Amino acid sequence: MQDTEKILGTAESLCPECLKRIPARKVAVGRDVFLAKTCPEHGEFRTIIWRGPPDYQTWAAAEQPAAPQICATTVDKGCPFDCGLCPEHRQHTCCVLLEVTRRCNLGCPVCFAAAGGGGDDPDIGTIEGWYRLLLASGGPFNIQLSGGEPTLRDDLPEIIALGRLLGFGFFQLNTNGLRLAADGRYAKRLKQAGLSCVFLQFDGLDDGVYEKVRGTALLDIKKAAITRCAELELGVMLVPTLVPGVNTDEIGGIIDFAISRMPTVRGVHFQPVSYFGRYPQTPADNDRFTLPQLMQALAAQTGGKMQVSDFRPSSGRHACCSFHANYLVSAAGELKPWMSEAVKSCCQPQLATGGASKARAFVARRWSAAGSARTDGEECCPGIVTDSLDAFLHDIDSRSLCISAMAFQDCRNIELGRLRDCPLHVLHPAGRLIPFCAYNLTDNRGEPLYRPPR
């Protein structure tokens, strides 16, 4: 250990080679923090997890887990090998990701799902079984329709309509936008079926970025998809995957673009690249873009309109998984941060005490089209007096910009404590709920822990 190093604490992690559970240390070098671990068989591994500021220890102290309502598995081999959820899991399910197809119409070099190629899609009877299983597991939850590229399914509107019929109230579509741009009739059917919001892959404003990250030029298609959503009054979250050296200098431009497309664009959800799926090679520390680096880049690339101090850990999950901020955008383009004290994100800790519907309603409202997802009894900004609550809420809806980020974990930087606090779950075809980062986990050779083989 170098003189300047300081051990901040310990964690449980996995060996990237054999995926065995091994102890890890959090090692600070100045304001940077590394996860260091040793497998008796495969040696030492060390990965950057935080490039401050803000200060890691202050940030990481915010944590309010709660136990899941219903467990489908027992504790047997220990975390992360008992996912179901098992009784050791410390957080409720908030959002469930359904993989409705493994097919894709792009071949992105960066892909969480390692999607593409063929394979049969689950039929709608199977998906009805999934919905019923979720209802029996404490649902309805917010649903993310994912894949592969879900819009390759012609019957996606029927899948949404069925879920609505069974009582699911929020449907988010994770998409590359190709079909939304090309097929207006299909997009309209999705809207009519009850689609709430579009999570649109949006990696930058330069086609060179798309060529590197997605394998082809896509900017015009992305813009056309957003225009389509505007026509249909579908809310859009832009979702950039951030790859150091490729598009980390696009962050300010993406924010400006998001503002220019409000209120259709509701916000930006950044995802620093993680190394699973089609990225099994060992990355250098400079290939990682940690959450504090992203906060610093947001401040620098918006010319100080955003400040690092605006950002907070998102509630209902481990503090080191994500951050968020909400802004009111003035006509002159000024940003004013605001935060409801009652509801700071979806996946709230008060899920344990009956606040689940409020938390889910919050995300539905923030990410759906302006004015379309209003529910009774929601909290609004404290300290703001208005004669007309309705007018005020509509104003907030149409001028609000949500900025958030999630730092997914891979086999090198995984902390099982973070995983146990995860509220974002994938429904495994075998009927088990698996935290997203466990579902997508692969070893150094790209072998998955949970994701079913093609």
Ligand code: SF4
């Ligand atoms: S991630 Fe959660 S459900 Fe999976 S084994 Fe760990 S505690 Fe259990």
Ligand code: SF4
């Ligand atoms: S998906 Fe991964 S990064 Fe996100 S909350 Fe779950 S464990 Fe954390």
Ligand SMILES: [Zn+2]
């Ligand atoms: Zn090992």
